[in-house]
Amino acid sequence: MSEKNHNVSRRQFLTYTLMGVGGFMGSAMIMPMVRFAVDPILRAEAASDMYELTEVENLTDEPQSFPLSFEQDDGWVTQQVEETVWAYLDGEDVVALSPVCTHLGCTVSFGGDESNPDQFFCPCHFGRFEQDGTNVPGTPPTEPLHRYEHEVRDGIVYVGRPQSQQ
Amino acid sequence: MKRGKGMKFVGDSRIPDREHRMKNIPKDYSEYPGKTEAFFPNYLLKEWLVGAVFLIGFLCLTIAHPAPLEQEADPNATGYIPVPDWFFLFLYQLLKYEAAAGAFTVLGTVVIPGLAFGALMLAPWLDKGPERRLSKRPIATGMMLLGFISVAYLTWEAADQHEWGGAASIDDDVREIDTTHPGYDIYVEESCIACHGDNMEGTAMGPDLYDLAYDEEGVAQIVVEGIGEMPAVIDADQTEEIETISEYVVSGGGTNEGAGGAEGDEDAEDTDDDEEDEDADE
Amino acid sequence: MLQRIYDWIDDRIDITPIWRDIADHEVPEHVNPGHHFSAFVYCFGGLTFFTVVIQILSGMFLTMYYVPDIVNAHASVEYLQSEVAFGMIVRGMHHWGASVVIVMMFLHTLRVFFTGSYKKPREINWVVGVLIFFVILGLGFTGYLLPWDMKAYFATQVGLEIAISVPVIGDLLGELLAGGEIIGAQTLTRFFAIHVFFLPGALLGLIAVHFIMIRRQGISGPL
Numbered sequence: 001m002s003e004k005n006h007n008v009s010r011r012q013f014l015t016y017t018l019m020g021v022g023g024f025m026g027s028a029m030i031m032p033m034v035r036f037a038v039d040p041i042l043r044a045e046a047a048s049d050m051y052e053l054t055e056v057e058n059l060t061d062e063p064q065s066f067p068l069s070f071e072q073d074d075g076w077v078t079q080q081v082e083e084t085v086w087a088y089l090d091g092e093d094v095v096a097l098s099p100v101c102t103h104l105g106c107t108v109s110f111g112g113d114e115s116n117p118d119q120f121f122c123p124c125h126f127g128r129f130e131q132d133g134t135n136v137p138g139t140p141p142t143e144p145l146h147r148y149e150h151e152v153r154d155g156i157v158y159v160g161r162p163q164s165q166q
Numbered sequence: 167m168k169r170g171k172g173m174k175f176v177g178d179s180r181i182p183d184r185e186h187r188m189k190n191i192p193k194d195y196s197e198y199p200g201k202t203e204a205f206f207p208n209y210l211l212k213e214w215l216v217g218a219v220f221l222i223g224f225l226c227l228t229i230a231h232p233a234p235l236e237q238e239a240d241p242n243a244t245g246y247i248p249v250p251d252w253f254f255l256f257l258y259q260l261l262k263y264e265a266a267a268g269a270f271t272v273l274g275t276v277v278i279p280g281l282a283f284g285a286l287m288l289a290p291w292l293d294k295g296p297e298r299r300l301s302k303r304p305i306a307t308g309m310m311l312l313g314f315i316s317v318a319y320l321t322w323e324a325a326d327q328h329e330w331g332g333a334a335s336i337d338d339d340v341r342e343i344d345t346t347h348p349g350y351d352i353y354v355e356e357s358c359i360a361c362h363g364d365n366m367e368g369t370a371m372g373p374d375l376y377d378l379a380y381d382e383e384g385v386a387q388i389v390v391e392g393i394g395e396m397p398a399v400i401d402a403d404q405t406e407e408i409e410t411i412s413e414y415v416v417s418g419g420g421t422n423e424g425a426g427g428a429e430g431d432e433d434a435e436d437t438d439d440d441e442e443d444e445d446a447d448e
Numbered sequence: 449m450l451q452r453i454y455d456w457i458d459d460r461i462d463i464t465p466i467w468r469d470i471a472d473h474e475v476p477e478h479v480n481p482g483h484h485f486s487a488f489v490y491c492f493g494g495l496t497f498f499t500v501v502i503q504i505l506s507g508m509f510l511t512m513y514y515v516p517d518i519v520n521a522h523a524s525v526e527y528l529q530s531e532v533a534f535g536m537i538v539r540g541m542h543h544w545g546a547s548v549v550i551v552m553m554f555l556h557t558l559r560v561f562f563t564g565s566y567k568k569p570r571e572i573n574w575v576v577g578v579l580i581f582f583v584i585l586g587l588g589f590t591g592y593l594l595p596w597d598m599k600a601y602f603a604t605q606v607g608l609e610i611a612i613s614v615p616v617i618g619d620l621l622g623e624l625l626a627g628g629e630i631i632g633a634q635t636l637t638r639f640f641a642i643h644v645f646f647l648p649g650a651l652l653g654l655i656a657v658h659f660i661m662i663r664r665q666g667i668s669g670p671l
Contacts, residue, residue, distance in 0.1 A: 040628040041620060067359065074632035077518065081241065103271070104261065104609035106248060106602070123247045123329075124606065125262040140261065142271060181462045188464045190454075193472035201483050206471030212482050216491050217498050224502075224548060228540030235529060238522040239601035241631070248602030251592055253550045253585070258606065275613040287578040289561065290571035298564030299671055310561055 050151060050158040053085055053096065057155065063088040063097065063110045063120075063131060068159060085148060085159060086110055086120070088131070095132065096148035098162035103127045103141040120145065133165065240364075249328050256317045259324035282313060341365060341376065341421040349414020352407055356399045366419050376418045385412040473663065478670035489563075490667075492556035497655070499549045503587075504648065506542040514594070516640035518633045521596035546588055553584060565668040573661040576654055583651045590643040596636060604639075605631055 008016075051070040058064075063086040072081040084107075087096040099108050101122040108129060112121035119136065120129035128136040133145035146162035174183035181187075195203055203209055240246075250258050261274045285292060293306040300307045343365050344350065353359055353366075366375040380388065386408050392398040400408055414420075458464055477483050479490040513528035513535075515521055528535040557577070560566055566574035593604045608631065612622035627634030 038624060040626075040634060041623045043628075067354075072630070072632075074518075074628065074630060075634045077633040079632070083241075104613075105605045107246070124258075140271070176459050179460070181460065184455075184459070187458070187462055188468060190458075190464050190468065193468075193474075195474065201477035201480065202474045203480065204471065205473045205475050209475040209480065212480070213491065213494050216481070216488070217495065220495055220498070224499075224541070224544070225537070228537055228544050231540070231544070232536050233529065233540045233543030234599075235522075235525060235595055236597035236599050239518075239596045239598055241601065246598050246602055248599065248606055250603045250606065251588060252547065253588060254603075254607075257610070261610075271613050272615055275610045276615070283578070283582070286557075286581075287575055290566045290568070290574050293567070296567070298567060298668075300562055300564075303564070307562070310558075314558070 050149075050160050053087065053150070053157045053159045055156055056089075056094065056152055059087055059089045059094060059157070061089055063095075065099070065110070087157065090132070094150055094152060094157055096150050096157070096159050097133045098146040098148060100146065100162070101125075101127050101141060102135065102143045102145060108145070247329065249324075252321065252325070255324040256320035259320040259327075262324075262327075285309070286313075341367070341418070343419025343421060347414055347420055349410045350419070352400075352411045353414065353419075356411070358399065358411075366415075366421075375415050376421065378416060378418075380416070382409075382412040382416050385415050470663070473666075476667065476670070479667055489555075489559045492552050492559055496549060496552040496556050499545050499552055500651070500655070502541055503545045503549060506538050506545065507644070507648075509538055510542055511644065516594065516637050518596060518636055521594065521636060525595040525597075546591060549584055550588065553581060557581065563668065563671060570661075570665060570668065573658060573665070576658050576661070580651065580654045580658065583647050583654060587643060587647050587651070590639040590647065593636065593639045594643065601631065604635070 049070070051068060053068055054066045058066075065084045065086050068083045068085045070081060070083075072079050084099050085096050086099055087094060089095075097120075099120070100106075101108050101124065103122065103125055106122050106124035108120040108122045108127070110120050110131075111117045112123060113119065113126075113128065116128055118131055120131075120133070122128070122141070125140045127139045127141040129141065129145050130136060133147060135141040135144055144165040146164055148162050149160035151158050173186055175181060176183060193204060249255070257275075257279060260278065261271070263274070289306070293303055295303060297303050362375050378385065388396065389400050389408055389411060390398055390402045400411070402408075479487050481487045481491065510528065513524055513532060515524045525539070529539050530536075560574065560577070589607055593600045608622050608626055611625055612618045614621060623629065625635075625638065627638040
């Protein structure tokens, strides 16, 4: 029996089988690990609750920062988290803005830049936002500050999670 | 594996018998015309001497400058201006520029660094000529110098624009204020805490409140009327609240030793606070 | 006695050729600072490796005290730095070593570039070297979250936002790195795993390939 008489020689067949078994071993080993590693992305998002922020009468036309404290689940840790919310009254409407800069996630503050006292300012890359959260063109951020979902019940402002305005 | 005639092996292994093995004799370099020498031990000794000097310098550095450790991460710290380690500063600075920000953020975060590092990786194929001398390959040399200078410049600019002092002041002098004092409730309720920090340590929006230059009357006036960027926070008719918060603030939240009007807080200045002060002094 | 131990082992596994090959390889004059002081530029590669060894050793010892958990991480680092004997030095070595590795590696890269040593036939080794560069930068990035101090947290936030700004896959990439939507407990454990197991594994493999290729090709000739 010469190996030349076959389309697939014995050696080739063995090589293919070897690669197949190797591929099986490799993927059977790696697959569970990959699924394990990407699990956080595939988890369904939990519905967000509303948390008490402050009383409506504390709000003015000027944005003020209010501490927001709520419980946050992070894997096996449940933490009491403090966030800052910048809120003001736009006529009758409550506007609650997140201070997380939409450029690269630093923290903005209202009037943080002395030359623009009625804008939000990010000290990292000098991004600026108007009072209503609109990003000032020509500065790094590409979208407005995120706004908190909110509702007013019995004179108290409740906020949910910040939502992108785009 | 050489298997000559008359070759013997150690037992049933494939290791040949001693007389057929390589002799453990150093290679003779005297035949080499230049000053070529053996790696071991001649050259390695020189390398280790350099290494020893380097190690001494390195250890001196670690002893002279303890590794920094800032206060524990607080995701809510609004006043903190982050700055990456120095070797990422150039990228951080690049993102400040208009041409690499806004709608062009992708340019700054992906395209420019991608091109630069891609070109670095593909250098052998971009610069294929046989010449190795710098002067004989001006384009490659020019590109590398340009890259080097721009990275150095960006790093310098970033370091120059960052308020190092600001970051340090948040880092250093945090004292633990007395949260059981009735003044603390007012401090939280009136949102003083948002600008002056959890421990009166100050943030980007407001200064720290330790060792103030004001007495209780001065603080009371500021609380009612506001000062500079600080708005008025308490109505003038709430005299009791004003008195409590003024006393609390002047005492530095119970951390100032011998502060005027802080006599009532002697109990609050327990040993914990003293320890905190010592830590802050270190 | 030592000779007899050597012979006993050599009889069984023939170790002489293995180490004689490393010991006897010739070091040409033009890289030897003993002959030309300017040849000290050829030391940067070796010093990079030396600092990597320091990093691996000090890192191994740091994990004896360090806990990758958001509640305890900062306290454990503070403890090992301020309470444990020589903790200041061991953590200092790891902290400053990170900077020194990058400086040395940068100088080594410049040396290889400016002597044109990456040219044929050494293209593959250059590419491996650049990969080592990336792995080291990755180690630097994942390493500074671990103490869980202010700088760690906020610098990582900026770093993750950069990952998120990558078109198309950015959001997934960011979430995969952070292990969720927030920087928290799962981010810390992830960065710990990447910093301590994944990247060092890749680094050791790449360094081995780097060295084997240097031995096979020899060092590039004088200019």
